[in-house]
Amino acid sequence: MRKRMRTVLAERASVEETQAAPPARWPVAEPFAIGGLEISNRLVQPPLAGIANWAFRRQSRRHGAGLAVSEMIASFGIRYANRKTLGMLTIMPDEHPVGVQIFGADPGAMVEAALAVEAAGADLIDINMGCPVNKICKTGAGAALLADPVAAAHIVEEMVRAVSVPVTVKMRRGLTPSTSAPVETARRFEAAGAAALCLHPRAAAEEYGGTADHRITAEVVAAVGIPVIASGDIATPDDARRVLEDTGCAAIAVGRAALGNPWAFGEILSGVRRPRPELPEVVEEIALFAGDARLAIGDSRATGYMRKFYPWYLAGHDVGSSVLSELLTAPTTDAALSRLRTLAAASAAA
């Protein structure tokens, strides 16, 4: 994942290209629906663990994503009313439509969690069948569910029966490339009542290596009647167009490319490539986002949370490693913001 993140950042730093006029017809900007849920465009912010709290989702929506989905939330954490887990269920009134993703392997706990998520106001409930991390997979959850598509489809079916909002599945192509059966698995989920699928077409064992093979996405799209959202390596309007055209998918998801670069949503939604904003605008965006993050998770946790973002936001800007290390060791978000504002002022004056 780190290696792929470095590649994304290096590509981002070298982008100079701009495009003057929007394309005549731009499918990303067209609406689509999942079950009865209308979504204003085909650009989705996918679930991102440790990232996609309401502050991040609200930012994604503000920049153009038609739908934002939460970080993955533990069904057992909901069952046992873990305070931190329940905090993750917070949905702000201006976020709708919003999806909440849950993970787990126990059908009873997943149904209870689905009911709690529906009661919390989610417009869509997504099931994590893509997380490759051992801590999750060893409990049978995440991508491990793909080892037994019949049992996984049973979870889908029980959840669909329990709630009235659409239930969707976020899946990888399988556990390993050689054992993957994405088409057969997708058909099972559709038959179990899934309202849409989001496919990241790498196998779990591949983590983030290589490139996402969207020929697999095209096969799944051709095999099912429900909307398929393509996820993986979509960072520019050109990527979006290519994946939409080549696969026939209903929508595209943009994950890593928008980390520290929410403007990626605006670019992809408009179809127009733009240069990265100058440092003062970047710093104002960070400040706005940090304000929401502090409300979402509290001052103390927000300090650590925001540290993940500084290197992402500053990639491609002329910021030395000593400044970055000052930001990463700043004791509070206010201290980091004050350093960032000094930096922005200096760049504006230069």
Ligand SMILES: Cc1cc2nc3c(=O)[nH]c(=O)nc-3n(C[C@H](O)[C@H](O)[C@H](O)COP(=O)(O)O)c2cc1C
């Ligand atoms: C930091 C990070 C956290 C992620 N967390 C989740 C998650 O909680 N649930 C999930 O289904 N996928 C998760 N993913 C996978 C993404 O939703 C997405 O499918 C993947 O990153 C490929 O898309 P991208 O190339 O646009 O990033 C995560 C990815 C990253 C980089």
